[in-house]
Amino acid sequence: MDLKEAQSIVDEYILQFKEGYFPPMNNLARLVEEVGELSREMNHTYGPKKKKASEDQRDKSKDEMGDILFTLIVLANQMDIDLGESLQEVVNKYNLRDKKRWTLE
Amino acid sequence: MDLKEAQSIVDEYILQFKEGYFPPMNNLARLVEEVGELSREMNHTYGPKKKKASEDQRDKSKDEMGDILFTLIVLANQMDIDLGESLQEVVNKYNLRDKKRWTLE
Amino acid sequence: MDLKEAQSIVDEYILQFKEGYFPPMNNLARLVEEVGELSREMNHTYGPKKKKASEDQRDKSKDEMGDILFTLIVLANQMDIDLGESLQEVVNKYNLRDKKRWTLE
Amino acid sequence: MDLKEAQSIVDEYILQFKEGYFPPMNNLARLVEEVGELSREMNHTYGPKKKKASEDQRDKSKDEMGDILFTLIVLANQMDIDLGESLQEVVNKYNLRDKKRWTLE
Numbered sequence: 001m002d003l004k005e006a007q008s009i010v011d012e013y014i015l016q017f018k019e020g021y022f023p024p025m026n027n028l029a030r031l032v033e034e035v036g037e038l039s040r041e042m043n044h045t046y047g048p049k050k051k052k053a054s055e056d057q058r059d060k061s062k063d064e065m066g067d068i069l070f071t072l073i074v075l076a077n078q079m080d081i082d083l084g085e086s087l088q089e090v091v092n093k094y095n096l097r098d099k100k101r102w103t104l105e
Numbered sequence: 106m107d108l109k110e111a112q113s114i115v116d117e118y119i120l121q122f123k124e125g126y127f128p129p130m131n132n133l134a135r136l137v138e139e140v141g142e143l144s145r146e147m148n149h150t151y152g153p154k155k156k157k158a159s160e161d162q163r164d165k166s167k168d169e170m171g172d173i174l175f176t177l178i179v180l181a182n183q184m185d186i187d188l189g190e191s192l193q194e195v196v197n198k199y200n201l202r203d204k205k206r207w208t209l210e
Numbered sequence: 211m212d213l214k215e216a217q218s219i220v221d222e223y224i225l226q227f228k229e230g231y232f233p234p235m236n237n238l239a240r241l242v243e244e245v246g247e248l249s250r251e252m253n254h255t256y257g258p259k260k261k262k263a264s265e266d267q268r269d270k271s272k273d274e275m276g277d278i279l280f281t282l283i284v285l286a287n288q289m290d291i292d293l294g295e296s297l298q299e300v301v302n303k304y305n306l307r308d309k310k311r312w313t314l315e
Numbered sequence: 316m317d318l319k320e321a322q323s324i325v326d327e328y329i330l331q332f333k334e335g336y337f338p339p340m341n342n343l344a345r346l347v348e349e350v351g352e353l354s355r356e357m358n359h360t361y362g363p364k365k366k367k368a369s370e371d372q373r374d375k376s377k378d379e380m381g382d383i384l385f386t387l388i389v390l391a392n393q394m395d396i397d398l399g400e401s402l403q404e405v406v407n408k409y410n411l412r413d414k415k416r417w418t419l420e
Contacts, residue, residue, distance in 0.1 A: 001107070001108050001109075001189035001192060001193060002106070002107050002108070003106050003107070003108065003111075004106075006108075006192060009196060010196070013196065013199065013200070019258060022257060022258055022259060023151075023257065023258075023340075024147060024150075024151050025147065025151055025152070025338075025340040025341065025343075025344060026253055026256075026257035026258065026259070026340065028143070028144060028147055028340075028344055028347075029249040029250075029252060029253045029257070029340060029343055029344075030249070030253060030259075031140060031143075032140060032144075032245060032246050032249040032343075032347050033246045033247070033249045033250045033253070034246070035136060035137060035140055035242060035246060036242050036243045036244070036245060036246015036247060036249070036250075037243070037246060038133070038136075038180075039133060039137075039239040039240070039242040039243045039246070040239075040243045040246075042129060042130065042133055042239060043236055043239045043240060043243070045129075046128075046129050046130055046236075047130070047232060047233065047236035047239070048229060048232055048233075048236065049232065049236070049240075061184055061186065062184075062186045062190075062191050062194075063191065063194065063195070065177060065180070065181055065186055065188060065191045066188075066190075066191030066192050066193075066194055066195035067195055068177060069174075069177065069188060069191065069192050069195075070192060070195045070196070070199075072170060072173060072174065072177075073192075075143075075170070076170055079166055079167075081166065081167045081170055083170060083171075083174060084106035085167075085171075086167050086168065086170045086171030086174065087106060087111060087171050087174050087175060087178075088106060088171075089167075089168065089171055090168070090171035090172055090174075090175045091114060091115070091118065091175070094118065094175075095118070124363060127362060127363055127364060128235075128362065128363075130233075130235040130236065130238075130239060131235065131358055131361075131362035131363065131364070133235075133239055133242075134235060134238060134239075134354040134355075134357060134358045134362070135354070135358060135364075137238075137242050137350060137351050137354040138351045138352070138354045138355045138358070139351070140347060140351060141347050141348045141349070141350060141351015141352060141354070141355075142348070142351060144344040144345070144347040144348045144351070145344075145348045145351075147344060148341055148344045148345060148348070151341075152337060152338065152341035152344070153334060153337055153338075153341065154337065154341070154345075211317070211318050211319075211399035211402060211403060212316070212317050212318070213316045213317070213318060213321075214316075216318075216402060219406060220406070223406065223409065223410070233361075234357060234360075234361050235357065235361055235362070238353070238354060238357055241350060241353075242350060242354075245346060245347060245350055248343070248346075248390075249343060249347075252339060252340065252343055255339075256338075256339050256340055257340070271394055271396065272394075272396045272400075272401050272404075273401065273404065273405070275387060275390070275391055275396055275398060275401045276398075276400075276401030276402050276403075276404055276405035277405055278387060279384075279387065279398060279401065279402050279405070280402060280405045280406070280409075282380060282383060282384065282387075285353075285380070286380055289376055289377075291376065291377045291380055293380060293381075293384060294316035295377075295381075296377050296378065296380045296381030296384065297316060297321060297381050297384050297385060297388075298316060298381075299377075299378065299381055300378070300381035300382055300384070300385045301324060301325070301328065301385070304328065304385075305328070
């Protein structure tokens with residue numbers, strides 16, 4: 001899936017509703033909620049605290065990552081940010097800045 | 106930018122270093138750190154607490170979103186998750202589940 | 211409740227179990243999970259997204275804050291940090307540093 | 316330090332300024348920012364990513380925990396929540412609910 005296309009799909013999805021975009025600080029809180037749910041899943045997968053027998057045993061990290069990405073796209077849309085550009089700039093930054101912090105194979 | 110391609114670029118970037126991927130719980134903490142930095146930026150843009158005169162006045166939300174997406178891709182890579190699929194499934198879920206919670210235009 | 215006493219109560223609670231303290235990064239993820247749950251509650255109270263009819267309508271922010279504080283105490287205990295001291299130092303810092311950023315009544 | 320007293324100290328501190336309490340969702344974002352800063356510190360202490368030579372090498376987790384607690388108290392104050400009560404209820408809940416999930420020494 002292309003990031004620009006994903007931003008359009010999410011925009012169309014939200015704008016079909018009268019409520020439209022929630023205020024930015026509410027969408028940020030939503031992002032935090034989703035990161036919390038990923039933490040919960042990863043804690044079960046990579047930590048000593050197992051799920052209760054009554055809980056769904058499946059690792060739902062994949063779903064939670066989808067929720068995080070969806071909410072990030074919502075925030076980017078309403079702040080008029082091109083996520084593909086953001087990511088490209090981070091990759092460029094790491095290629096320049098961090099090259100010397102680690103050991104090349 | 107295509108998500109699958111982005112996952113490859115990040116994988117190649119990381120695997121060129123001897124250190125490779127950090128443990129998942131450390132990458133999760135990194136994600137939380139980046140979400141905290143976005144919160145800081147958004148609080149300045151959408152809240153009453155202005156930046157100190159000594160601070161960079163530019164809204165760096167775009168950079169922070171790039172950092173969040175990069176870190177999410179790192180986690181997805183090491184947990185063998187296809188982010189494009191995750192996002193597609195979220196969009197499908199919302200189209201089915203939430204249609205009735207909001208008011209169609 | 212006194213913070214030092216609270217740290218003792220939590221320590222005794224945890225040390226009665228063979229498992230003892232979880233690794234620090236797992237307890238950090240737990241903290242993030244609890245902050246996510248508070249975000250969810252506050253989003254319902256202070257935002258446009260109402261709870262589904264099937265959900266508990268009560269504002270559970272009080273419970274979530276208790277969970278956050280409990281988890282923070284767990285982390286402080288295992289990193290040998292005195293939370294009362296930490297808080298005192300923050301209050302001192304604010305009294306010195308931020309006095310001039312705001313308008314006295 | 317007593318939690319009730321701490322809530323009073325923070326309240327007096329904030330009410331001396333004309334700006335008073337920030338909106339709740341902004342204070343929540345502030346809490347997330349502080350949790351992000353703790354994550355950063357803990358990642359250095361418990362992970363493979365060392366600080367850059369130009370960075371302060373001290374573990375600032377103690378300061379960050381103070382900031383988290385301060386911000387949590389701010390939120391509790393403005394939502395009229397008694398944190399000592401919240402914590403007591405969590406301890407009670409754990410004593411009843413989780414006793415059987417772990418192995419007594």
